[in-house]
Structure formats: C-alpha cells, structure tokens
Amino acid sequence: GQQVKQSSPSLTVQEGGISILNCDYENDMFDYFAWYKKYPDNSPTLLISVRSNVDKREDGRLTVFLNKSGKHFSLHITASQPEDTAVYLCAAEGTGYQNFYFGKGTSLTVIP
Amino acid sequence: EAGVTQSPRYAVLQEGQAVSFWCDPISGHDTLYWYQQPRDQGPQLLVYFRDEAVIDNSQLPSDRFSAVRPKGTNSTLKIQSAKQGDTATYLCASSLGGGNTLYFGAGTRLSVL
Numbered sequence: 001g002q003q004v005k006q007s008s009p010s011l012t013v014q015e016g017g018i019s020i021l022n023c024d025y026e027n028d029m030f031d032y033f034a035w036y037k038k039y040p041d042n043s044p045t046l047l048i049s050v051r052s053n054v055d056k057r058e059d060g061r062l063t064v065f066l067n068k069s070g071k072h073f074s075l076h077i078t079a080s081q082p083e084d085t086a087v088y089l090c091a092a093e094g095t096g097y098q099n100f101y102f103g104k105g106t107s108l109t110v111i112p
Numbered sequence: 113e114a115g116v117t118q119s120p121r122y123a124v125l126q127e128g129q130a131v132s133f134w135c136d137p138i139s140g141h142d143t144l145y146w147y148q149q150p151r152d153q154g155p156q157l158l159v160y161f162r163d164e165a166v167i168d169n170s171q172l173p174s175d176r177f178s179a180v181r182p183k184g185t186n187s188t189l190k191i192q193s194a195k196q197g198d199t200a201t202y203l204c205a206s207s208l209g210g211g212n213t214l215y216f217g218a219g220t221r222l223s224v225l
Contacts, residue, residue: 006154032212034213036214042218043203043216043217043218043219044155044203044214044216045216046213046214049213089154089155091214099157099160099168100145100157100160100205100207100214101157102147102154102155102156102157103154104153104154105152105153105154
C-alpha cells in the first residue's frame, strides 16, 4: 500500500493567505519527515524537514507540524506569494536507512 | 560541489527497445536512489543502494529492469524491453546517511512510443 498519502491533489489560495498542505503516513517507524518543492520540468528540492522528536519547526514563512499519534504532518505557508505556485511533495523515512517514500504531490496555485 | 548528474536528459524509444540511464551522485554520498515519476505524480522508489549493496529493489520490475552500482559510486539503471507504461521521468537521488536531504539529479525523461 501507499506509505505516504497526500489526499488533496490541488489547492488554490489567494495571495497573502495561508496555504495548508497535508500528508498522512502509515509506518510507525518513520522518524524523518520532509517537504519538497517541484517546479514544472525541474527536480524536487528540499524545502523543510523535521525529525520525530519535535512537533513543530518554523523557517521563515514555512512551518511544519507533526502529529505522531495521528500519523499526520502538514506544511503551512503564511503570506503566500505567486512564486509559491508549485507542486509540493511530502516524504518520510524510517530509521535504519529505510525507504524514502514520497506522496503523489499537491499542486499549489497562489492567485495574485 | 557538483550535484547529482544524470544522462541522458531525454530518451525516445519504440516498445521492445532497451535503454540505460546513468547517474553520478554527489561525491561521498553513500546512499543512491532511483525513482520513477510518471507525469503528474510523485516519485516512486524503484531501488536504492547503500554503497554498492542493493538495500531494497522490491519495487523494481525485475523481468525488465536492472540496476547496479558496482563501486559504490556511479549507478546504471537499465530497461531491457521498454513498454509504453514505462513512460516517465527517471530520477536519481543521493544522500549521506539516512534521514537526510535527498539531492536529485535533473532526471531522464523517457517516452516509449
């Protein structure tokens, strides 16, 4: 089965608003969680990551929230800008060099 | 520092033809991944190596796909007899250890006609 799931294939947000991207995972052994950003015809690049020993990590306009009991993590982008328009991939990895799993992606569009 | 290098960038095949993809990871990165990314989907793991050893190839269609990393550096992914369903971008990524950033190459965009 799919280990990491992004239930929303797309999201549209007004410029200046908050974009909330969600990801669910299945494996209790996952302890590293990340969000990658992908522009069309480009490879994914790491946006922000968090380990399972924290519930939240902030970096500028980005915040990752981790809910281990719910097997869920999310990315909040405040003051969304048109340049935030891209596909966002969530990813998770477990201890011991386990597989690095990606979700199918959420396409975010920020409307000016 | 050089990034992950992949070649070729593009490949167009007829069904039944063979193709090889090459990846040169970031120097010193022990873990190398091959992903298949169909259009409008996220990367799906095919196989990954730690040094020269295959750690997991359970998602690799073994009847037609093969991957090697003989010296724990460069890697080759080969499709023996391509099918239209193999049309996708093939991404190589490397990392240093586990639970760390994956660095992706530019990918090889494969079209099987």
